[in-house]
Amino acid sequence: MSMVIAEHLHKAFGRFVAVRDASFSIDKGEIVGFLGPNGAGKTTTMKMITGYLPPTAGTASIAGFDVLKNPLEARRHMGYMPENVPLYDDMRVYEYLEYRARLKGICGSSVRQQIAFVIDRCGLEPKRKNMISTLSKGYRQRVGLADALLGNPDLLILDEPTNGLDPNQIRQIRELVRSLAEEHTVILSTHILSEVEQICNKVIIIDQGDIKAADTPANLTHGLRAAGRVSIEFKGDLDCVVKELEAFAPVKKVMHEGTLPGGWHRLIVRAEPGTDTREKAAAIIASHSFPMRHIYRHIPNLEDVFVEMTRRD
Amino acid sequence: MDDSTDTVKRTRSYFATLRTIYGKELKAFLGTPFGWVVLACTMGLQGFCLQAVLQIMSKATGEGVMYYMLSNVNFWFYFIFIFPLITMRSLAEEERQGTLEGLLTAPVTTAQIVLGKYFAAYTFYLILWLPMLLYPWMSDLGNMYTSIRYGIDPEGSITYRLADWVGPYCILALSGAFFIALGILCSAMTRSQIIAGILSTCLMITYYFMGRVTELWGEFPAAPAFHYLSITEQISAFSRGLIDTRPVVLYLTLTILTLALTKRVVDYRRWRR
Numbered sequence: 120m121s122m123v124i125a126e127h128l129h130k131a132f133g134r135f136v137a138v139r140d141a142s143f144s145i146d147k148g149e150i151v152g153f154l155g156p157n158g159a160g161k162t163t164t165m166k167m168i169t170g171y172l173p174p175t176a177g178t179a180s181i182a183g184f185d186v187l188k189n190p191l192e193a194r195r196h197m198g199y200m201p202e203n204v205p206l207y208d209d210m211r212v213y214e215y216l217e218y219r220a221r222l223k224g225i226c227g228s229s230v231r232q233q234i235a236f237v238i239d240r241c242g243l244e245p246k247r248k249n250m251i252s253t254l255s256k257g258y259r260q261r262v263g264l265a266d267a268l269l270g271n272p273d274l275l276i277l278d279e280p281t282n283g284l285d286p287n288q289i290r291q292i293r294e295l296v297r298s299l300a301e302e303h304t305v306i307l308s309t310h311i312l313s314e315v316e317q318i319c320n321k322v323i324i325i326d327q328g329d330i331k332a333a334d335t336p337a338n339l340t341h342g343l344r345a346a347g348r349v350s351i352e353f354k355g356d357l358d359c360v361v362k363e364l365e366a367f368a369p370v371k372k373v374m375h376e377g378t379l380p381g382g383w384h385r386l387i388v389r390a391e392p393g394t395d396t397r398e399k400a401a402a403i404i405a406s407h408s409f410p411m412r413h414i415y416r417h418i419p420n421l422e423d424v425f426v427e428m429t430r431r432d
Numbered sequence: 433m434d435d436s437t438d439t440v441k442r443t444r445s446y447f448a449t450l451r452t453i454y455g456k457e458l459k460a461f462l463g464t465p466f467g468w469v470v471l472a473c474t475m476g477l478q479g480f481c482l483q484a485v486l487q488i489m490s491k492a493t494g495e496g497v498m499y500y501m502l503s504n505v506n507f508w509f510y511f512i513f514i515f516p517l518i519t520m521r522s523l524a525e526e527e528r529q530g531t532l533e534g535l536l537t538a539p540v541t542t543a544q545i546v547l548g549k550y551f552a553a554y555t556f557y558l559i560l561w562l563p564m565l566l567y568p569w570m571s572d573l574g575n576m577y578t579s580i581r582y583g584i585d586p587e588g589s590i591t592y593r594l595a596d597w598v599g600p601y602c603i604l605a606l607s608g609a610f611f612i613a614l615g616i617l618c619s620a621m622t623r624s625q626i627i628a629g630i631l632s633t634c635l636m637i638t639y640y641f642m643g644r645v646t647e648l649w650g651e652f653p654a655a656p657a658f659h660y661l662s663i664t665e666q667i668s669a670f671s672r673g674l675i676d677t678r679p680v681v682l683y684l685t686l687t688i689l690t691l692a693l694t695k696r697v698v699d700y701r702r703w704r705r
Binding site: 169170171172173191192194195197199201203205206207209218219221222224225226227228229232233270 | 443449453464529530534536537539541702703
C-alpha cells in the first residue's frame, strides 16, 4: 500500500531548476533515505511532499490525499520536522508540545497522554519545564522530533535530523529514529551515508534536481562498476605485468596509479562486477618472482554508489 | 496502525483550532514582558494626556472626560503607534523564524492562522483601554481626600455618565478593529518586522490625514467622501454620545475586507515561491 506517491514533481525558481521531474513511491512501513549532496534538491522535494511548497508541475499525495487539493487530510497523516527545527523560543517545552498537539486536533485527555508519551519517547523529561531558548541543539532536535510524533502519524518526514549534532547526540537520535521506524513510515534526508546504511531499507539518491537512483542499498551496490576493483602494489617490470593482466578476460582496465618510494608500483585493476581477479593477478606476479606487498579487493558500499552517481567529472 | 486501534481523541472543530492559535498568541502578549511594557507605556501616555485634559475641563462646556481625551492633540501621538507596535511582529516574525512552515504543515487553514492572530491582537488592544475606566473612581478618591483634608467638596470632575463612555469606547473599538487588521496585513506582506511597522504607521497616518483634507482644501466637490472617512469627525461625534451607524458599517466592512486580503496575501506569498 502506497503511503507517498510523487508524480513528475518539478520545481523551478525562475530559471533555476531545483527538482526535475521526480517520481517515486514509498510504501507503508518503509524507511526511506533521501541522499544527496548539499543543494541537490532533497529539502525542496520534501517540502513539496508536505504541501508547504507548491510544485511548478506534478503532484504529490500522502495516504491517498493530494497535498494541494486535500491539504488538511494529508497533513493529518503526517508528522514533519523541518530543517533547522524552527521552534518558538519564548515557550516552554511542554507548552510548545501542548500547543502543537492541539493544533493537530488532539483534544481532551489525549493531549496530556500524548505529550507524556512523546516526552518519554524522546528523552525530554529532564527538560520539560525549560524554555526552548535555553536548550542545546541536541535537545531542540528532540523537541522537533517529539512534535512530529504527536498524534501518532502514519508518516514521519524528517529533514536532516542529525544536522549539526555532536557524535553522541547523533547516535542517540539515530537510535530513536531506528526505534520509531518499526511503527511508522519514515522519510529522512541526509548527506551522511552511514546513517542511511544503518537505518534505511530504501535509498533515493538525488543530485542537482534529478533522481539518480531509487532502490535498496543492496541492489544499488550490487550492480556497481566500482565493485570488484582490486588494488595491487608490487616491484618489478610494470609493462609486462600490465599486459598480462589486460589479457585476462574479466579484466576491463588496468590503471597505473603511480610509483611509491622504493620502486613499488601501484595498480588498480578494474574488472567485471562480481569477479575476483586477485588469484590470477597474484599468480601473474608470482610467475615473474616479483615482490608484492599489497593486494586488496574493494567491497562496494553506499559511498561508492553515491560518489559514482554524483561525481562532477 | 489502522484507525480501529487509534485511541487518540481528536476534534475536527474549526473553532477549537482557532481558539488554540488565539490562546497562544494572547499568551505571547500577556505572558511575556512585551504586553505589559506596552500597557504601562500606554497608560503613562494616557495619564499625561489626562493632566492636559483636566486643565481644559476646568474651563469647559460639560462634555465627558473621554471627549477631551480623544480630541486632544496628544492622543494621536500614541494612538497611531499602538497599532504597528502590537501587530508588526505577528506574521513577519513567524516567517522569519521559520515557524510559519510549522504552522502551514499542521492541519490548520490559513484563515485560522490569520483570524487567531487578529483576534489576539484585537483583544490586547481592547485591554489597553480598560485602565481609563478607572478615572472616575480615582477622581472620586481624589475628591474624597480633598473634602476630608480641606473641607471643600470639588464637584463635577470625572463621572460615570453612560453617554460619556459608550460613544468613545464604541468608536475606539470599531476603528481599532480596522487598524489592527491593517497592521496584520502589513505584517503579512513582509519578513521584516521593521518594514511591517513602517508600512503600518504610514497607512495609519495617511488614513488620519485623509480625514483632514477638507480642512486644507475647503469644500470641493468630492469633500463629502473625505468627511465620511474622517476619523477625527467620527471620534468627535461618538464622544458626544452621537452613535452614527455609518462609521459602524464602514469599519466592520473595512475590517472584513482587510482580513480577507491578508489571508490572500499569506497564500500568495507561499504560492509564488
